[in-house]
Structure formats: structure tokens, C-alpha cells
Amino acid sequence: MRRAIIGLTGNIATGKSAVMRLAAERGALTIDADRVVHELLDGDAAIQEAVAAAFGPDVRRPDGRVDRAALGRIVFGDAAALRRLEGILHPAVRGEIARRVADADAPVVMIEAIKLLEGPLAEVCSQVWVTACSRETQLSRLRVCRGLDEADAAARVDAQNPQADKIARADVVIYTDGLLRDTEAQFNKAWAALPLA
Incomplete structure (x- = not known):
């Protein structure tokens, strides 16, 4: 069977979840790499050990799961720490996604x-x-939807590569500043152009 594999990316709070919902409604298998990360931090003992070894025992809860909020406070303001965490997580995430x-x-x-x-x-x-x-x-969505204060929201936005870098490599760009129906119209046009649609 021929299969279209779409990689969806975009910086934090740019509307990726809305696009994923639209794809799921049309029968796509949707895989959220961030959710895979959460599953590993919650349930993979080897990952939990590696994260605690890299960032200290305070990033673990009493039940062994990683305290994502504590870990976030360490890595989102420190580019080297974020790279260290990604080095631990990304190979495992890629393996699970491939499966x-x-x-x-x-x-x-x-x-x-x-x-x-x-x-x-x-x-x-x-x-x-x-x-x-x-x-x-982005900042408004992080404050309203995720309850972050202005400083935390800005730190998370600033920790990422510029949006322009992603846009330059995109086959499809969906702009999400407008209403959901505007996002859906852009999605529908891209979906209709898929080889299998």
C-alpha cells in the first residue's frame, strides 16, 4: 500500500494540535512526538534513570516518573541542558515513531x-x-491555554529556532493567526493535493 507520511512541525503554540485533529478526523494515523516523550518520561525506566543522572534526583517523582515541570525549569533557559536532554530522548522517540x-x-x-x-x-x-x-x-496562547506567565511563555518561544527556518523548508505552510475555519480551509487544500487523497 502506498502511504503518505506527513511531517508536521512549527514552533510552540502555532496550531499544530488543530492540524493534527483535522488529519485524524480524515482517517490519518497521527503520532505526536511530544506525547511519545511524555510516555517515555512516565514509563521507561532506562530513560528515567538517564534523565536523573544528567539533571539530578530532584527531577524524579517518588514513583520514579520524571517531573516534567521541574525538568522544564532546568532546560528551557539553558540551551546546553536542552541539547543534553534531547540527546537522551530523541533516539528513543525516533525508534518508537518508526515502530x-x-x-x-x-x-x-x-x-x-x-x-x-x-x-x-x-x-x-x-x-x-x-x-x-x-x-x-504564540505568547497569548501559552498564557491562556497553558497558564504560563509572560516570562515563561517568552522563554519557551525564544528557546526555539526561528519560524522562518521551518517555513523555508516546508512543502505546505498553514498560517493559524486567523479563525479555525481559516486554518481548516488551508488544511483542506493541502489534504486534497496529497497523492492518496
Whole structure:
């Protein structure tokens, strides 16, 4: 069976989840790399040990799971610490995503990964879709939807590579500053152009 594998990326709070929902509604298998990370931090003992060894015992909860909030306070303001964490997590995440893609029977697989283009995951994708919006929209979404204060929201936005870098490598760009129906119209046009749609 021919399969379209779409890599979906975009900086934090640019609307990737909305695009993933639209794809799932149309029958795609959707894989959220961030959710895979959370599953590993919650359930993979080897990952939990490696994270604690790298960042100290205070990043673990009494039940052994990684305290993501404590870990976030360490890595989001420190580029070297973030790279160290990514070195621990990314190989395991790529392996789990590859397993899910291999097991999939859906004609379209959409993999959402905020750092899709910074690693080898993009190589397995037949198309790269990027969500984009203004910095003001990102900050507002982080404050309203995730409850972050202004400083934390700005730190998370600033920790990422510029949106323009992702847009330059995209096959499809979906701009999400407008209403959801505007996002959906852009999605529908890109979806209709897929080889299997």
C-alpha cells in the first residue's frame, strides 16, 4: 500500500494540535512526538534513570516518573541542558515513531514533531507541513491555554529556532493567526493535493 507520511512541525503554540485533529478526523494515523516523550518520561525506566543522572534526583517523582515541570525549569533557559536532554530522548522517540509507522495501516500518517527538521525524522516524510503564526499569538496562547506567565511563555518561544527556518523548508505552510475555519480551509487544500487523497 502506498502511504503518505506527513511531517508536521512549527514552533510552540502555532496550531499544530488543530492540524493534527483535522488529519485524524480524515482517517490519518497521527503520532505526536511530544506525547511519545511524555510516555517515555512516565514509563521507561532506562530513560528515567538517564534523565536523573544528567539533571539530578530532584527531577524524579517518588514513583520514579520524571517531573516534567521541574525538568522544564532546568532546560528551557539553558540551551546546553536542552541539547543534553534531547540527546537522551530523541533516539528513543525516533525508534518508537518508526515502530508505529511500520505497524500502521492508514494511508496517511502525520507525525507532529517540534524539531522534525533538526534531526533525521524528516527524511522518512514524503511532505513537510509547517504551522506558523505571529509571536504575539504564540505568547497569548501559552498564557491562556497553558497558564504560563509572560516570562515563561517568552522563554519557551525564544528557546526555539526561528519560524522562518521551518517555513523555508516546508512543502505546505498553514498560517493559524486567523479563525479555525481559516486554518481548516488551508488544511483542506493541502489534504486534497496529497497523492492518496
